[in-house]
Amino acid sequence: xxxxxxxxxxxxxxxxxxxxxxxxxxxxxxxxxxxxxxxxxxxxxxxxxxxxxxxxxxx
Amino acid sequence: xxxxxxxxxxxxxxxxxxxxxxxxxxxxxxxxxxxxxxxxxxxxxxxxxxxxxxxxxxxxxxxxxxxxxxxxxxxxxxxxxxxxxxxxxxxxxxxxxxxxxxxxxxxxxxxxxxxxxxxxxxxxxxxxxxxxxxxxxxxxxxxxxxxxxxxxxxxxxxxxxxxxxxxxxxxxxxxxxxxxxxxxxxxxxxxxxxxxxxxxxxxxxxxxxxxxxxxxxxxxxxxxxxxxxxxxxxxxxxxxxxxxxxxxxxxxxxx
Numbered sequence: 001x002x003x004x005x006x007x008x009x010x011x012x013x014x015x016x017x018x019x020x021x022x023x024x025x026x027x028x029x030x031x032x033x034x035x036x037x038x039x040x041x042x043x044x045x046x047x048x049x050x051x052x053x054x055x056x057x058x059x
Numbered sequence: 060x061x062x063x064x065x066x067x068x069x070x071x072x073x074x075x076x077x078x079x080x081x082x083x084x085x086x087x088x089x090x091x092x093x094x095x096x097x098x099x100x101x102x103x104x105x106x107x108x109x110x111x112x113x114x115x116x117x118x119x120x121x122x123x124x125x126x127x128x129x130x131x132x133x134x135x136x137x138x139x140x141x142x143x144x145x146x147x148x149x150x151x152x153x154x155x156x157x158x159x160x161x162x163x164x165x166x167x168x169x170x171x172x173x174x175x176x177x178x179x180x181x182x183x184x185x186x187x188x189x190x191x192x193x194x195x196x197x198x199x200x201x202x203x204x205x206x207x208x209x210x211x212x213x214x215x216x217x218x219x220x221x222x223x224x225x226x227x228x229x230x231x232x233x234x235x236x237x238x239x240x241x242x243x244x245x246x247x248x249x250x251x252x253x254x255x256x257x258x259x260x261x262x263x264x265x266x267x268x269x270x271x272x273x274x275x276x277x278x279x280x281x282x283x284x285x286x287x288x289x290x291x292x293x294x295x296x297x298x299x300x301x302x303x304x305x306x307x308x309x310x311x312x313x314x
């Protein structure tokens with residue numbers, strides 16, 4: 001843990017470190033969820049070939 | 060928010076590179092099969108599929124000429140859809156890059172909890188884990204589907220997909236980072252459980268899609284995703300190494 005906090009994001013407390021990493025992961029899940037799993041028709045149609053190609057559950 | 064900014068920066072570069080690579084592979088390997096399947100979908104007449112294909116449709120099938128640039132007539136109740144050709148391709152590339160960055164954010168954030176990805180080789184192993192979590196495990200219960208293939212309720216399948224991803228990730232994490240036999244057994248149980256419950260299945264498997272076409276598609280999807288994850292992990296390792304100037308050895312943070 002200590003080596004990593006030195007190398008990425010110098011001198012952050014472990015609590016802040018946890019929050020920032022969790023926030024980044026949450027952002028990633030949100031982005032993926034919107035493009036790959038949203039039920040909005042326009043979003044589905046735009047990313048249609050991508051959803052099939054990623055084996056995301058589709059239509 | 061120093062750390063957050065660094066994670067986003069690394070994820071953006073890695074997601075961009077891996078997303079472009081994946082989009083190129085899809086253009087040759089999976090999209091032609093999807094287009095082929097859409098021909099069967101059109102022929103079948105049953106338009107239970109949300110995507111508006113700007114080709115002669117069941118509703119107004121008189122024209123056999125080149126499909127109009129605007130998909131509007133076929134898309135009455137299905138909302139906007141990109142026109143075939145460049146526009147459709149462009150949106151696929153965009154989706155690849157955006158979700159590539161999304162996957163990269165998850166990969167970088169999770170790997171930082173475990174000490175960070177120290178180099179391209181270590182990245183390849185993280186990539187293998189990502190492939191197992193996001194492609195292999197959900198793909199066992201819900202194999203890649205072509206348009207016009209029967210499927211169970213969308214929301215149920217999406218819930219099963221996310222649950223399988225979460226449980227497989229937790230299981231692999233326990234095996235890799237906890238040196239305890241009971242936890243390893245728990246990990247195996249976590250990985251196996253969603254498959255015992257079983258993915259939501261359609262009422263009937265009848266489809267116009269030939270078995271051979273579907274099999275080809277399953278192979279294409281699985282292999283393109285494998286390459287995507289290996290590239291994503293490796294690029295994260297390289298960019299992170301450049302960023303920090305220090306490459307931790309595999310031994311330091313793995314097992």
